Amino acid sequence: MHILKPNQFSGDALTEHIELEEELSPFLNQSDELNQAYFDAVIRKAKGLFDTLFPHGEAFTLVYHVYGDHPGNTGMFRLIRDKSLRFQTAVIRSEEEEETLRTYIVPIADRDQLRITRLLEAICHQDFQPLRPRLRGWAMSYPAVQFIHQKAGHVLFVYDDRGAYIRGTSPEHLQAIKQKISPPLMPDRT
Template sequence: MKYTSELKEFMNTTFPGLVIKPSLFNQWNSGIHFEFGKGLYQLKEESDELNPAYFQTVYYQAASLFNEIFSDIDEIFVVTNVYHYKDAKRRSRKLKVYSHHIKNKDIRFHLKQETLPYMFEDEEEAEAEEMCTTQFSLKCRKQDIRYHALIKAICNQDFPSLKPRLHHPNGDYPNVFFINVTKNVILFIYDDRGCEVIASDDGQIRKLYDKYAEWVEECCREEKESRMD
């Protein structure tokens, strides 16, 4: 995969061979898979109404992990993958991750864009041939991001009645990755169900694991405890 020069240099040096796409946890040895809203359900019991307690818990957990991983002085790449048809005429709504959630207009002028191959192998071959990935990347700091709103938008993406939400140019929601260049850690919140955190080595995320062990997906806990002992 190709990336913009600065992002590419960082990835090749710190995470060689890693592709910025979902399932980071399966590509890299040093990682944690967190599960949001354990014991709660998206809908109220005996009702089709959304459960506010569930979503408030999800927002709290996602924001807590973000704040634990990123400090005000850390350099961050906000990377967004948009999956769409190669034929531009078939695209619809524009991506608004950066215009809505990056505060500083001057910083937004440094947004990089690159077209990459489609990243998912489970699609029909003919369909995959017509698809590609547009990857956007922006280097900034925590205070430049409206991260509370962006995190909520990511978590809300499967629920049309909730706001804010991510816009999706081709029906597939974009994936947003937060890369901490200072600490060599990547956070990927995939939706309301949870997130992946990977690091250049286990030591970078040991404190995170200890503090939020109750949120770690059960099947990953034994493996991580044996690795981190």
Template sequence: MQELESYLEKNFKGFDITDSFIDYLQTLHIELEDGHYQLDEYEETNPLYFNAVYTSAKQILHDLIGDQDELFFVFQTIKERDHRFKRVSLIDKFTNDRVLSSKLKFSKINRDNNEIHQIYISCKKSDLKIEYLIRAICNQDFPNLEPRLKRYYGRAPEIFIINKTTDCILHFYDDRGCFILTRSDEKFEQYKDKYKKMILEE
């Protein structure tokens, strides 16, 4: 059993990282910005909106992840089975230490007619380019903004930051929001209160 799979099985039994977060009981769905729109009156990307999104995302990340916390940084992409998949150093651009690329771990999950590829490393927050990472995720649907996540087989990859120290999973899916999943009832209530004005009701 892979290290990531083993960790999830032990600490989040019944949760499938390749599936929806919404059905897991201790999940918060957070909206990053509701005071502005993505586009301005001229149908151009709105800098007020995106700067607010970047600020909210960075604050949440720093709230949930301490400097000494042990993490999994997970890069997940899907491909059709009849396409070739080239394993390249996909994580390099998001990390401060290129030595980490030599420690990449891979897993593959067959799902319907697709293969889900997970590429991950163990690291700390200081190993990640936080500003670049947040912007790349939030800019992914806007071709005029940089940096952006590169699409593979027509899909943007999904990125998860798993805090092994506090047993918390953070998933920013795009500029609209993120999911916070935690194993601890106490942490769940703490985050629920902290982000109560940002929680999206399902």
């Protein structure tokens, strides 16, 4: 299993970027009022990507990165149904450009161990303070969450409401993933 840091996805030859919503705006009529239709569409697309790439019964690894010397409560474990996974979580600490990076690795045997929809909502809500659920409450830094298929090795990294990355293990694998994802979810970049 190859774990990429959040800044390693952009420009990677085995990675495809997907915009989660291209037509709607997060705000209504150029105001400060949030557009619920936008967030519904974003979460629906993120969930569709997850459902396609991680079917029921297939194991995956939940990986999340947290920057800062004192990461505090990330809010991730309230989204994990199986509380025994706290004791199976590995933590890797490293220094990234003079900042501490903690990488948490949680093995997930079945997707029912997570509150998938709530987790995807929290990721997509992170830049919009009034929306719930959220990771880390009012904190300025949020966990960067990735899902890695344990057998096939592909990765889904939903970084916020704007988009996601999918990554294959080879050009052929990435092409097979792109074909597996339905046309409304996968942009045609030809």
